[in-house]
Amino acid sequence: MAKKTHNSPEEARAAILDAAEETVFQVGPAGLRISAVAKKAGMAHPNIIHHFGSREGLINALAERVGERATERITNAISEALNAPEQDKVAALTHVLDTAYPGDEGRVAVWLHLSGAESSLKPNMQRIVELSHELRKSINDEVDFGVTNRLVMLVTLALVGEVVSGAGIKDALGFGSEESNRAHFRQWLAEILLKLSDEELLTTGGNNNPTSDN
Amino acid sequence: MAKKTHNSPEEARAAILDAAEETVFQVGPAGLRISAVAKKAGMAHPNIIHHFGSREGLINALAERVGERATERITNAISEALNAPEQDKVAALTHVLDTAYPGDEGRVAVWLHLSGAESSLKPNMQRIVELSHELRKSINDEVDFGVTNRLVMLVTLALVGEVVSGAGIKDALGFGSEESNRAHFRQWLAEILLKLSDEELLTTGGNNNPTSDN
């Protein structure tokens, strides 16, 4: 049992990030204690500082990794929906929402963002909006980009709300926290979003479009 | 300049809660330090523990006060919308959203909730849903209560998301954080919500309604 005691830098960083992700999921962003992460990763806490410089460095690195992964999952799901046949659009869009509302993983991304971590949110979100607009155009060619932007914003804000509020609001509204209820809500939301694309009920009015300059 | 040095318990508690509210607004829920609150209220920090028992007691008391005030504002706004003439519904509903998305105050309520404060969220939310459903019925008598519930949930989650994400998501989507943009978004959302009541595009399907038992 020749235990390996010295990892490569990449291995060490990955192991620390794994432990940090799990810890953040359990205790929330503010409760992230370097010592707890070290314990979970099976090492002494100064080793974390050696690899990430500081607690803040660790949080930023984790935010980056988590954000990239989430963006990849979501853009993949939207791309699939884009190629789905007409009658499967609802299911495909529901799947997008399922992906964007991941029960456990997404929390970490949102929480880290809340705790002020720097990450490349902007390019990620913009890719998501562009893909979403293509999806809407595949349903109705005349949809308004400003509306797409606002719909993405609404859904994103709701995602953030769901993550941080946990079961509180759903409980208060009489929704159980069982997965079946959450899934039905997402399907209902997907149907609304598709209807709003199909009929394009509303435009953004006058000059209220977001600025498209860089 | 006869400075009053001893307050009544009510005065002291109110002064402490005011200072705590301001502090939470500035530093967020996790950053609430009893000593900072004491400094802002112009007293020594053990006095806060004397009046509220502990830091957690202070947070719970603040959550209660803030929640009550927010609920009162929102239910008042919905009641006004209920009595508004048909052609003013959009403006009235926009005002409801303005009230529910208060630039500064609402943060405290949401944040406190996030930090695990106990509060009477459930009865407050249920009053809001019932009034919202009356509002929807005043537009279209056949609207579905389950849809109302889900719309309230969607809007509430988005509110929470807006509060906690701050300018981050809006920035990433190209919306400036100026009040005019935020106001336009709320008006757009109000129009969507009214259309969804007017046409009742979607019902909740089968047995997916939230349980209505107490």
Next chain:
DNA sequence: GTTGTTGTTTACAACTCTGTAAACTATAAT
């Protein structure tokens, strides 16, 4: 005026957490 109650403060204890310094150790290169 004296006494009791309670708001208030000062001083302190105990704890937790991040980050530093120096020593130790495994691995690779020469």
Next chain:
DNA sequence: ATTATAGTTTACAGAGTTGTAAACAACAAC
């Protein structure tokens, strides 16, 4: 083998936090 590099640990310092204990001060009751 020796040396250099870098991952890892132990021990500790320093700051900041909540909460406690005891004394002080204002106000009310009698």
